[in-house]
Amino acid sequence: MNPAGAAQQPWLAPYAPRSARVLERAGQGAPVAETLSAEPVSIDLPAGPLRFVPGDSAPSGEAYEAFIFRTACVPTRDNLHDLFNGLVWLHFPQAKRRLNELQSTEIARAGIGATRGPLRDALTLFDENGAVLDAPPALWEALIARDWQQLFVTRREQWREARLLIFGHALLEKLCSPRKAATAHVLVAPGATRSIAAADAAIASALQPAHLALKPFTPLPVLGVPGWWAPNEAPAFYDDPRVFRQKRGAEAPLISPSA
Incomplete structure (x- = not known):
């Protein structure tokens, strides 16, 4: 699918009309960090106003989430993955800030190892x-x-x-x-x-x-x-049982919002 056409899909409806502008500018070859930075930002992080910066801005060896927490800068590569990450930051800044704070706190506590651990796994998921x-x-x-x-x-x-x-x-x-x-x-x-x-x-x-x-x-x-x-x-x-799978008996039940 053409990324510009993606803006018309139902899953991007909550991100309209900003998604259409961002996808159009990116489709014209503008750097993704620059494209996202042209949109209004409505939140500060602990280190200051949120900014989108080129993907190679973080120093070698510093964890991505730790860098964001320390600088309020989101390294942003010129690809769809990082473009959509930026769109989520722009629309859900409190939730993304909370995710970043939890990730960076856990990194400060446990460091970066071979595995993330259950909390960071869940945050990343x-x-x-x-x-x-x-x-x-x-x-x-x-x-x-x-x-x-x-x-x-x-x-x-x-x-x-x-x-x-x-x-x-x-x-x-x-x-x-x-x-x-x-x-x-x-x-x-x-x-x-x-x-x-x-x-x-x-x-x-x-x-x-x-x-x-x-x-x-x-x-x-x-x-x-x-x-x-x-x-x-x-x-x-x-x-199709490969997609619509049955619940395994050992799985813990999810708490319903009506409970």
Whole structure:
């Protein structure tokens, strides 16, 4: 898919109209850091106003998240991955600031080793592939149970009352070339309503270390969402067990927002 055309896709609706401007300028060859810097920024980090800088700005040996925390500068390469990361920073600055603070605090505590550890793993998973869902209780119950027929076929009309917000920038990048297996990891964030500002505050509030270390996410194949991809109009679309997997008995249940 042409990146400029991606701005018209439903998963980028929360990022409009800024996504259209940024993707158009980047498509014309403007450096991504420069393109993002042309947009208004609405938050300061502990080190000062948020800035987007070229991807090679961090000194060798300093962790990416630690550099952002120390300088308030986000190293930004000229690719879609970093472009979408910047778009998420611009739209959800409180949540991204919270992620950065938790990552940098954990790096300061434990250093950089062969593995990230459970908290940093969870933070990275949500940062890259996370989403939040505002939906009627019946849809939540079906999602938690991974009852895909209930979720997407039997209760299909109820998706008119739902809103799935893609937060993860790697997932946004993947959706530029949609594949059936593209999966979000959904986090319960009470209060994530149709307002971007409310969603930002709700996500930031939900990012609690003790909870995140348990990886409290549930997978959602996003191209199964009604209206998001034409092939899912056929009920047989959801019969693919490689994508729409059953819940394993040993998995801990996700707490529903209605609980």
